[in-house]
Amino acid sequence: MGFSLLDDQTFALAVLSTVMAAGFIYYLFLTFKHETKIHKLLVISLSLVIGGTLGNMIDRWLTVFGSRGGVIDFLEFYIFGSNNDPFAIFNIADASLVVGVILLIFEIMFRDTKNKNVLEVEHKESVTNETKVEDNKQVSDFKNKMEDEDNNAK
Numbered sequence: 001m002g003f004s005l006l007d008d009q010t011f012a013l014a015v016l017s018t019v020m021a022a023g024f025i026y027y028l029f030l031t032f033k034h035e036t037k038i039h040k041l042l043v044i045s046l047s048l049v050i051g052g053t054l055g056n057m058i059d060r061w062l063t064v065f066g067s068r069g070g071v072i073d074f075l076e077f078y079i080f081g082s083n084n085d086p087f088a089i090f091n092i093a094d095a096s097l098v099v100g101v102i103l104l105i106f107e108i109m110f111r112d113t114k115n116k117n118v119l120e121v122e123h124k125e126s127v128t129n130e131t132k133v134e135d136n137k138q139v140s141d142f143k144n145k146m147e148d149e150d151n152n153a154k
Contacts, residue, residue: 014060037118048100055093
């Protein structure tokens with residue numbers, strides 16, 4: 001967790017990151033399933049958040065099972081040379097999370113209401129409903145034909 005918060009709660013963070021990743025994936029799935037127009041920035045931001053969450057989750061579970069010593073932060077940045085304390089220490093998953101959350105906030109605040117940058121999604125349900133209507137018409141035509149044949153036979 002950021003700024004080494006809850007470092008001694010590895011198992012709880014592993015469970016929390018697993019639940020959060022599953023929640024974000026489920027939300028993205030529902031968005032694709034029910035929406036016909038999906039904002040590209042929403043997909044990009046949620047993908048970055050999911051990727052960052054999964055990366056840190058894997059590190060935490062490996063720590064819980066004893067394969068690692070925790071989430072490894074390997075990128076260090078200094079403001080005034082390497083003699084001072086580092087300005088920031090993080091990993092790719094952390095960077096993905098931060099960028100994804102910033103983009104998600106931007107998407108929520110400045111959503112494109114004119115639908116210029118959207119993905120058009122065609123749902124199978126609409127095709128299925130049209131097929132059902134066509135099938136029902138064929139069934140009713142068949143029933144009418146059978147009734148006519150029965151009436152003619154009498």
